[in-house]
Amino acid sequence: MFVKGAPRDFKIFVLYYLFSLEFIGYNQYHMWMFRTGIGFDSHRLCQGRRLIIGGVEISHEKGLMGHSDADVLCHAICDALLGAVADGDIGTHFPDTDPQWKGADSMLLLVAVVKRLHDKGWRVSNVDATIVAEQPKMAPYIPSMRTKLAKTLQVDLSAISIKAKTNEGMGFEGRGEGISTMAVVLVENRK
Numbered sequence: 001m002f003v004k005g006a007p008r009d010f011k012i013f014v015l016y017y018l019f020s021l022e023f024i025g026y027n028q029y030h031m032w033m034f035r036t037g038i039g040f041d042s043h044r045l046c047q048g049r050r051l052i053i054g055g056v057e058i059s060h061e062k063g064l065m066g067h068s069d070a071d072v073l074c075h076a077i078c079d080a081l082l083g084a085v086a087d088g089d090i091g092t093h094f095p096d097t098d099p100q101w102k103g104a105d106s107m108l109l110l111v112a113v114v115k116r117l118h119d120k121g122w123r124v125s126n127v128d129a130t131i132v133a134e135q136p137k138m139a140p141y142i143p144s145m146r147t148k149l150a151k152t153l154q155v156d157l158s159a160i161s162i163k164a165k166t167n168e169g170m171g172f173e174g175r176g177e178g179i180s181t182m183a184v185v186l187v188e189n190r191k
């Protein structure tokens, strides 16, 4: 009798438990969704351009070539965010054939991307990025980059990780021909 009744009691318990969660609004935690996105970008170094990475101007004899300000970190994060919500890429929304983006401040592109995510109910959870550059040293500028990005992405400073490394003389980064960046993001939907 006990054995036969147990499954039924268990079902009642499960229904009661789920109803309780629904009643106290706890179910919202079960409806949270998470997505990850990956972004990569690279630009060629050239004379006569300012070097701007993560919205911060870096003192260097060369800058990155590009249609906008060629902020390689902002672009990688934009692509990671758009990728996380399957919303195309930076070229889709800000084509380099469009004159309005010529010399554009890439932090403004990031603002526009974050707005697209917010409009769909997503918010940024965290960012982890790596800048690959032989020169110059990024370390002195990373705190300012993190502060700017945290503000733009509307997250706590602890949610923004930026790392920098050389390529030990190998490849285009190693030869000083350009700088690349890769970024991974997590986004969450609270709806």
Ligand SMILES: [Zn+2]
Residues within 6 Å of the ligand: 041, 042, 043, 066, 070, 071, 072, 075
């Ligand atoms: Zn770019």
